[in-house]
Amino acid sequence: MTDLRASRDLARPGTGLGTALFLLGVLGVLAAPASLLLGGSRPLALALLALGAALLTAGLMLKPARRVLSVSGRALRYALLTLGMLVMVFPFFWMLSSALKTAPEMNYFPPSLLPRNWLNFENFRIAFEKAPFARYFLNSVLVLLGSVTVTALTTILAAFAFTRLEFRGREVLFSLLLSMMMVPFEMLIITNYQTIVRVGLYDSLWALVLPFMSSIFYTYILRNFFQSIPAGLYWSARVDGSTNWVYLWKVMVPIARPSLVTIILLNALASWNSFMWPLLVIKSDLNRTLPFGLYTFTTEVGANNELLMAASSVVVLPMVLLFLFARKQIVRGVARGGIKG
Amino acid sequence: MAGERERARRPRRNGPGRVRLHIVLLALLGAAALLGGVVGRRMLESRTEGLARQARASALLEETVRQSVEAASGTETDKALLSAVSTGASSRKRALREAIAAQAAQGTPDREIAAAALGTLKEGILDRVADEARRAEIAGRLDAAAPGIALAAGAEAQRQAGEVNAAAVRMQLQVSEPWYPLMYYYAALLFAGVFLLLFALALLLLYLRGDEEKRAGMGRRLEVMDYLLPFMAGVLAFTLYPIVRVVIMSFQERYRLEGSFAGWGPGNYRYVLEGIPGTTNYFLQGLLNTLLYVLYTVPIATALAVVIAYLLNQKLRFSALFQTAYFLPMVTSVTAVGLVWRWIFNRNFGVLNFILSLFGVGQVDFLQKAGNSLTVLVIFGIWSSLPFTIILLLSGLQNIDETYYTVARVDGAKAFRIFRRITVPLLAPTIGLVLIINSISAFKVFTEVKVLFSGYPGPVKNLYTVVYYIYDMMYENRELGRAAAAAILLFLIIFAFTMLQRFIQRRWKYD
Numbered sequence: 001m002t003d004l005r006a007s008r009d010l011a012r013p014g015t016g017l018g019t020a021l022f023l024l025g026v027l028g029v030l031a032a033p034a035s036l037l038l039g040g041s042r043p044l045a046l047a048l049l050a051l052g053a054a055l056l057t058a059g060l061m062l063k064p065a066r067r068v069l070s071v072s073g074r075a076l077r078y079a080l081l082t083l084g085m086l087v088m089v090f091p092f093f094w095m096l097s098s099a100l101k102t103a104p105e106m107n108y109f110p111p112s113l114l115p116r117n118w119l120n121f122e123n124f125r126i127a128f129e130k131a132p133f134a135r136y137f138l139n140s141v142l143v144l145l146g147s148v149t150v151t152a153l154t155t156i157l158a159a160f161a162f163t164r165l166e167f168r169g170r171e172v173l174f175s176l177l178l179s180m181m182m183v184p185f186e187m188l189i190i191t192n193y194q195t196i197v198r199v200g201l202y203d204s205l206w207a208l209v210l211p212f213m214s215s216i217f218y219t220y221i222l223r224n225f226f227q228s229i230p231a232g233l234y235w236s237a238r239v240d241g242s243t244n245w246v247y248l249w250k251v252m253v254p255i256a257r258p259s260l261v262t263i264i265l266l267n268a269l270a271s272w273n274s275f276m277w278p279l280l281v282i283k284s285d286l287n288r289t290l291p292f293g294l295y296t297f298t299t300e301v302g303a304n305n306e307l308l309m310a311a312s313s314v315v316v317l318p319m320v321l322l323f324l325f326a327r328k329q330i331v332r333g334v335a336r337g338g339i340k341g
Numbered sequence: 342m343a344g345e346r347e348r349a350r351r352p353r354r355n356g357p358g359r360v361r362l363h364i365v366l367l368a369l370l371g372a373a374a375l376l377g378g379v380v381g382r383r384m385l386e387s388r389t390e391g392l393a394r395q396a397r398a399s400a401l402l403e404e405t406v407r408q409s410v411e412a413a414s415g416t417e418t419d420k421a422l423l424s425a426v427s428t429g430a431s432s433r434k435r436a437l438r439e440a441i442a443a444q445a446a447q448g449t450p451d452r453e454i455a456a457a458a459l460g461t462l463k464e465g466i467l468d469r470v471a472d473e474a475r476r477a478e479i480a481g482r483l484d485a486a487a488p489g490i491a492l493a494a495g496a497e498a499q500r501q502a503g504e505v506n507a508a509a510v511r512m513q514l515q516v517s518e519p520w521y522p523l524m525y526y527y528a529a530l531l532f533a534g535v536f537l538l539l540f541a542l543a544l545l546l547l548y549l550r551g552d553e554e555k556r557a558g559m560g561r562r563l564e565v566m567d568y569l570l571p572f573m574a575g576v577l578a579f580t581l582y583p584i585v586r587v588v589i590m591s592f593q594e595r596y597r598l599e600g601s602f603a604g605w606g607p608g609n610y611r612y613v614l615e616g617i618p619g620t621t622n623y624f625l626q627g628l629l630n631t632l633l634y635v636l637y638t639v640p641i642a643t644a645l646a647v648v649i650a651y652l653l654n655q656k657l658r659f660s661a662l663f664q665t666a667y668f669l670p671m672v673t674s675v676t677a678v679g680l681v682w683r684w685i686f687n688r689n690f691g692v693l694n695f696i697l698s699l700f701g702v703g704q705v706d707f708l709q710k711a712g713n714s715l716t717v718l719v720i721f722g723i724w725s726s727l728p729f730t731i732i733l734l735l736s737g738l739q740n741i742d743e744t745y746y747t748v749a750r751v752d753g754a755k756a757f758r759i760f761r762r763i764t765v766p767l768l769a770p771t772i773g774l775v776l777i778i779n780s781i782s783a784f785k786v787f788t789e790v791k792v793l794f795s796g797y798p799g800p801v802k803n804l805y806t807v808v809y810y811i812y813d814m815m816y817e818n819r820e821l822g823r824a825a826a827a828a829i830l831l832f833l834i835i836f837a838f839t840m841l842q843r844f845i846q847r848r849w850k851y852d
Contacts, residue, residue, distance in 0.1 A: 111695055
């Protein structure tokens with residue numbers, strides 16, 4: 001049906017010429033950067049661009065077929081998205097590609113897009129030898145697990161108390177807590193730094209877990225979800241003799257699993273990527289987490305960018321994998337109120 | 342019958358059992374805290390005593406030596422003799438130090454110690470003087486002055502030992518010492534212990550007096566406390582206390598990490614705002630840089646994100662692929678990706694310089710030339726804030742009712758017109774929200790600078806940001822008071838921004 005109409009459109013005098021001119025114009029515009037990339041001269045590329053634009057305009061004035069326009073509109077959309085995608089992904093591609101290059105390959109100009117040997121893992125080996133990245137990795141994992149566990153516990157308990165337990169001043173207390181969220185972490189850091197030093201936790205992994213043990217933001221998210229679970233369920237369970245504790249863990253938490261997963265993922269991301277706080281409270285090499293360890297590694301290797309790229313990949317890849325597996329949950333969590341960081 | 346069954350089913354922990362458990366736990370905890378406080382106080386006292394003894398002994402020694410040399414010299418002018426006297430006195434110093442410490446440990450009165458020390462010193466001095474007549478003269482002078490010296494030295498020792506008190510010792514404790522927290526926080530521990538014990542006692546009394554009903558009520562209230570306790574402990578220690586403390590600290594002039602400060606007043610603010618006259622004021626520089634960063638990054642990122650989110654929101658093949666690609670920068674460490682960007686921006690072999698060279702632009706020194714630093718930071722900032730912005734806008738787009746589009750399409754509206762007339766106005770609240778959140782997070786830019794410029798605020802200290810300034814003050818200079826003043830100013834700016842944007846947003850929504 002549509003094909004018929006399209007061919008009819010094409011057959012109409014004028015529009016056929018318009019379509020042809022339009023397509024030629026697109027070709028010209030596309031050929032311009034291609035010629036540059038293939039080593040053509042700049043005047044030639046400019047001429048191609050101008051010619052393409054002129055043809056395109058002429059074709060549009062002659063009214064190309066509607067189908068061509070809608071296809072080219074869709075093509076344009078995909079082209080734009082792909083272009084943007086390339087820009088967004090390029091640093092990651094470049095990181096991996098550079099991590100697999102040899103030192104001389106790094107100094108090619110123009111740079112080579114791909115490493116010569118895709119299985120050259122030498123840089124990873126050297127990086128792991130030059131700095132205790134395995135230890136950094138272990139520290140990061142430990143801190144992540146500790147932080148996620150402690151925060152999830154405090155959050156679940158508090159969110160439950162603020163939803164179902166009744167006590168005087170509950171709402172006032174909660175809105176006070178919410179207003180505290182406005183204060184940037186960069187302000188709290190000053191006193192927290194002093195506290196950590198004072199209680200003797202300086203340069204220990206506990207210093208990376210404890211200050212984040214309760215998050216008002218996560219409690220807020222979870223409380224919103226808990227509130228959407230009907231209160232009737234709670235009261236009927238209570239009448240049946242269930243304790244709050246049993247109800248919370250047997251009913252509320254399983255229902256709220258999507259929300260909990262989101263919270264845990266956001267928390268894990270924040271913990272893994274945090275940089276400023278470890279920079280302040282960690283001193284010795286063996287207590288560093290990955291981002292901090294990577295940062296100090298840069299001063300050690302100086303200009304050896306291939307080593308840096310290998311080390312960066314080690315820091316980045318776990319979270320990329322996590323994201324590939326749990327994209328929907330993470331995106332949902334971020335959409336709900338953003339990452340606090 | 343039925344009543345009995347009810348009672349049997351009633352949760353055990355919610356009733357009196359919970360109260361009993363709490364009384365025991367609180368009492369144990371209180372006792373532990375009290376014990377910790379007492380032990381800490383004891384340790385501090387014994388340390389103070391030791392230090393005071395040392396101060397006393399050294400004051401006794403120094404004072405006796407000084408005064409006896411003075412007395413022995415009298416009105417002499419012979420240089421050789423004077424030096425003989427002083428070396429003679431010094432020669433016995435080491436032996437005396439040990440003797441005095443031993444005597445002081447035995448509890449001998451100061452005056453006796455001083456007198457004994459004088460005897461030793463006299464020997465030492467006379468040993469060095471060869472001339473018989475002079476020796477007799479000096480011995481006479483020393484004997485005459487002896488009672489006075491002993492008295493004065495004793496008084497001086499008392500005074501110096503008195504200056505060593507627990508409060509002063511506490512402030513000079515080294516963090517690395519074992520049991521440091523017990524000693525430093527003994528007062529807080531004592532207070533907490535007493536409080537917990539009193540609390541347990543009050544619970545016990547109420548429990549004994551109350552009937553079953555009352556006990557159950559107590560249990561319920563305690564349960565609320567249990568659920569909130571871990572969370573509130575964290576909030577109090579690491580959110581509420583810091584807020585209050587930072588405000589106070591910002592008025593403690595030159596408050597330093599160790600806890601010393603020069604006095605109360607607005608000096609920190611004055612320092613932060615005025616800097617050192619004649620040099621660059623890094624706070625104002627940082628403020629300007631941060632403002633520029635916000636003004637460039639946020640609108641550009643938001644505008645790009647609106648377009649991308651609009652395109653992503655259409656029916657799309659490979660939408661999972663596109664989403665993954667666009668959201669990836671969000672989950673990756675700024676530190677690691679910052680290093681990648683540094684490599685991209687590399688002057689000699691960077692890929693960006695290659696792309697620019699295709700367009701005939703010569704080698705650009707992105708990272709080392711001061712004029713380019715902000716551009717580099719902004720590019721990186723836009724790239725890394727895009728995913729988050731797109732996600733928020735996408736969820737805003739998905740909340741727009743489908744029917745608007747259907748109606749518009751039926752009316753024959755073109756795609757761009759639909760975008761301008763329906764999408765953008767209905768998305769306006771979301772855009773406002775995104776602008777707020779992005780501005781606030783852009784105001785806190787720090788890690789990006791630290792990583793891109795390898796640990797320096799720009800190639801020639803030209804790219805301080807507000808948070809970088811705070812970090813420098815706090816960590817490099819240990820000037821917590823000044824850092825606090827800067828942090829409060831940052832908070833005020835963010836707060837004003839939030840209020841302003843909310844106001845605009847509200848107006849926009851209701852118009």
